[in-house]
Amino acid sequence: MLLRRAAAVAGVATVLLLPATAATAAPSDQDTAFLRAAHQSNLAEIATGRLAQQQAGSDRVKELGARWVADHTKLDTALRDTAGTLGVDLPDAPNAEQRALARRYQAASGAAFDKLWVPTQMDAHMKAMQLGEKELAQGGDAQAKKVAQDAAPVVAAHHDLLDDAARELGVPARIDTGTGGQAARSSVPSALGFGALGLLLLGAALVLLRRRTAVASR
Numbered sequence: 001m002l003l004r005r006a007a008a009v010a011g012v013a014t015v016l017l018l019p020a021t022a023a024t025a026a027p028s029d030q031d032t033a034f035l036r037a038a039h040q041s042n043l044a045e046i047a048t049g050r051l052a053q054q055q056a057g058s059d060r061v062k063e064l065g066a067r068w069v070a071d072h073t074k075l076d077t078a079l080r081d082t083a084g085t086l087g088v089d090l091p092d093a094p095n096a097e098q099r100a101l102a103r104r105y106q107a108a109s110g111a112a113f114d115k116l117w118v119p120t121q122m123d124a125h126m127k128a129m130q131l132g133e134k135e136l137a138q139g140g141d142a143q144a145k146k147v148a149q150d151a152a153p154v155v156a157a158h159h160d161l162l163d164d165a166a167r168e169l170g171v172p173a174r175i176d177t178g179t180g181g182q183a184a185r186s187s188v189p190s191a192l193g194f195g196a197l198g199l200l201l202l203g204a205a206l207v208l209l210r211r212r213t214a215v216a217s218r
Helices: 002-025 030-053 060-086 095-104 108-137 142-169 182-217
Strands: none
Touching: 002 142, 030 060, 030 095, 030 108, 030 142, 060 108, 060 142, 095 108
16 A cells, blocks of 8 residues: 555656656747857857957957956856756857858957947847847747847847947947948938928929910910
8 A cells, every 4th residue: 555655656756757857858939049140149159259359459359358258258158057957059150140240250350440330240140139139038948048138138238338339439329231221221211201292392393484474475
């Protein structure tokens, strides 16, 4: 009788433990994608921070580079611990877009580096914020979501620092990335609008002048 009760208790305990074990071992596709992409973002930011320390023209950008290295190293350490716990394999390098941007950084120096680095880093941090927001909204694993939650204020603070640096250094907050750029897109419609208005006023003046001429000839 005692043995039967012990077996029954063991069976109940096994059933109760199964959901927790399965949840730990099998993160959702969203959690997995987030951890991998966030890891690549951290790798890219650590690398670009080091480049900023070496190649920037201003002390301001060099200071930001040092902060990037420190902050993203700390974030990535926690992320890798979580990925290891969940059994998620992480990539060993940034993605193709991030590597292409790194090559652009490597080819620049001084003020040209600063002018390229600040706006492109603002864009990179916007993407990182969107990545974290998606995980918080759609993620299923509490540990993966904590990674996103802990990173959010750090990434937001970096974005604010970049905004301050853009004003301080007089560099644009956005640049032409080959698809027209935000500034170009906003200025073209304005120019077209003013041109159309000028033509309209000219046409109205010509009509008025003709009417006056006709009246005078009568």
